[in-house]
Amino acid sequence: MIETITTDIYRIFIEPISRAIYNVFIVHDRWAQWLSGLEMTLSVTFFALLLGLGIGLFISIIRVSHDAFEKPNIMLRLLNLIVKTYVSVVRGIPMVVQLAIWAFIVFAGSRNQLLTGIVAFGINSGAYVSEVFRGGISSIDKGQMEAGRSLGLSYPQTMFKIILPQAVKNCLPALGNEFIALLKETSIAGFVAISELTHVGNVIRGITFNPAPMVFVALIYLILVLFLEFLVRKMENKLSQSDRRSGKMVQRLKRKRLVKND
Amino acid sequence: MIKVKGLEKKFGELEVLRGIDEHIDQGEKVVIIGPSGSGKSTFLRCLNLMEFPTAGEIWFENEEVSKYRKGMDLNAHRRKMGMVFQHFNLFPHLNVVENIILSPVSLNRASKAQAIETAHRLLDRIGLSDKAKNYPATLSGGQKQRVAIVRALAMEPKVMLFDEPTSALDPEMVGEVLDLMKNLAIEGMTMVVVTHEMGFAREVGNRVLFMDEGVIVEQNDPETFFSNPKSPRLQDFLAKVV
Numbered sequence: 001m002i003e004t005i006t007t008d009i010y011r012i013f014i015e016p017i018s019r020a021i022y023n024v025f026i027v028h029d030r031w032a033q034w035l036s037g038l039e040m041t042l043s044v045t046f047f048a049l050l051l052g053l054g055i056g057l058f059i060s061i062i063r064v065s066h067d068a069f070e071k072p073n074i075m076l077r078l079l080n081l082i083v084k085t086y087v088s089v090v091r092g093i094p095m096v097v098q099l100a101i102w103a104f105i106v107f108a109g110s111r112n113q114l115l116t117g118i119v120a121f122g123i124n125s126g127a128y129v130s131e132v133f134r135g136g137i138s139s140i141d142k143g144q145m146e147a148g149r150s151l152g153l154s155y156p157q158t159m160f161k162i163i164l165p166q167a168v169k170n171c172l173p174a175l176g177n178e179f180i181a182l183l184k185e186t187s188i189a190g191f192v193a194i195s196e197l198t199h200v201g202n203v204i205r206g207i208t209f210n211p212a213p214m215v216f217v218a219l220i221y222l223i224l225v226l227f228l229e230f231l232v233r234k235m236e237n238k239l240s241q242s243d244r245r246s247g248k249m250v251q252r253l254k255r256k257r258l259v260k261n262d
Numbered sequence: 263m264i265k266v267k268g269l270e271k272k273f274g275e276l277e278v279l280r281g282i283d284e285h286i287d288q289g290e291k292v293v294i295i296g297p298s299g300s301g302k303s304t305f306l307r308c309l310n311l312m313e314f315p316t317a318g319e320i321w322f323e324n325e326e327v328s329k330y331r332k333g334m335d336l337n338a339h340r341r342k343m344g345m346v347f348q349h350f351n352l353f354p355h356l357n358v359v360e361n362i363i364l365s366p367v368s369l370n371r372a373s374k375a376q377a378i379e380t381a382h383r384l385l386d387r388i389g390l391s392d393k394a395k396n397y398p399a400t401l402s403g404g405q406k407q408r409v410a411i412v413r414a415l416a417m418e419p420k421v422m423l424f425d426e427p428t429s430a431l432d433p434e435m436v437g438e439v440l441d442l443m444k445n446l447a448i449e450g451m452t453m454v455v456v457t458h459e460m461g462f463a464r465e466v467g468n469r470v471l472f473m474d475e476g477v478i479v480e481q482n483d484p485e486t487f488f489s490n491p492k493s494p495r496l497q498d499f500l501a502k503v504v
Binding site for chain 1: 337344352356357400417
């Protein structure tokens with residue numbers, strides 16, 4: 001009796017799963033394809049993230065400065081117009097379509113998948129990050145700018161040393177969201193034949209006549225996102241150090257409920 | 263030291279200052295009182311050009327500063343005038359010492375080591391040496407305001423402007439801030455103080471100005487100002503607050 005149950009379990013679950021793993025990862029060294037797909041996904045995400053952060057920071061500072069001055073000069077007005085248009089255009093076009101434009105028009109002559117992916121996703125992300133930063137900067141009390149300026153600091157000095165460090169802290173949860181969205185959004189890059197993780201999974205699904213690769217793809221994304229969440233939480237904790245009203249020791253005791261919360 | 267001629271300030275249609283003429287000498291302690299919305303704070307903020315005058319002139323040490331609009335001149339002028347705000351405006355992401363040294367170090371007025379030494383000396387003076395590494399969130403209101411005052415002092419200003427420095431404090435913390443301000447006054451700092459603390463005005467001020475509806479209605483030495491107010495509006499105001 002027990003013997004038949006174990007054979008059944010083996011026949012129904014273990015055997016097909018191990019066969020799937022064998023076919024999907026091991027035969028023809030397919031694990032190498034998986035690895036290169038994963039690498040592409042991570043590289044595109046990471047560099048697009050950096051590009052997006054740079055663009056987003058630049059745009060948000062221009063827009064906030066433009067709004068802060070009573071009479072912004074012509075240069076600032078022009079820049080503001082350009083970046084506003086950029087944000088509208090990027091947000092107004094579906095990512096897949098943007099990707100196609102970059103791959104089939106701008107980079108049509110180049111076969112550099114990585115570069116195409118980084119530029120397409122970075123420029124898209126920059127528009128969204130700029131709005132996140134803009135919100136973060138406006139959340140800072142205007143007394144902070146006044147205090148900085150009254151001490152004789154210039155506008156850029158006050159911006160970079162006083163306003164931005166606080167703004168980044170405030171918009172970290174929203175930024176974390178954006179990073180996670182970006183990571184998952186790179187899964188459409190297969191549309192223009194960039195061989196990232198989803199693309200690799202889908203190709204192997206086609207070759208093996210087995211839908212299992214998509215489940216593995218899902219699991220890998222999930223693990224990556226969990227890791228990103230962990231990183232963002234770590235950063236939030238580190239940056240919120242200055243908000244704590246009591247020292248580290250009291251914090252630790254509170255966590256263990258040895259001291260009452262106030 | 264400070265000369266103000268025909269100062270006017272409008273915010274859009276709203277006329278906040280409607281012609282102010284005033285001289286403030288070196289070492290003077292001028293206290294400004296008046297109902298809210300009378301333009302006291304705006305007047306103070308025009309002195310260090312946190313607000314740009316719509317009309318009129320402001321002279322500081324024989325230079326017309328009101329024509330500065332941006333850049334080096336403007337920042338250099340502000341460095342000479344320390345400002346203390348009602349809501350302290352300490353930088354919450356920096357600890358107490360970092361708050362104090364940020365400006366001197368960023369502007370290359372002192373090396374980091376020198377600035378830290380100065381900061382500790384200033385903190386020692388206000389009895390907050392043990393809070394040097396604390397973040398502002400862990401300080402009481404009175405402690406925050408005292409740190410804000412020494413942060414301004416770290417720039418070695420020639421004038422200190424106080425914009426209702428005790429209005430946001432719990433009553434039991436007002437004293438410690440006023441004591442520090444009195445000490446500064448005794449040391450000879452030129453001070454312009456907007457406040458509702460009549461006791462402070464009487465005790466420390468050389469001169470008290472009463473502002474209403476954008477003009478200086480009346481001014482006098484504290485003794486005469488409080489005991490013998492001339493204009494009906496000041497009489498009315500004093501009757502309400504004292």
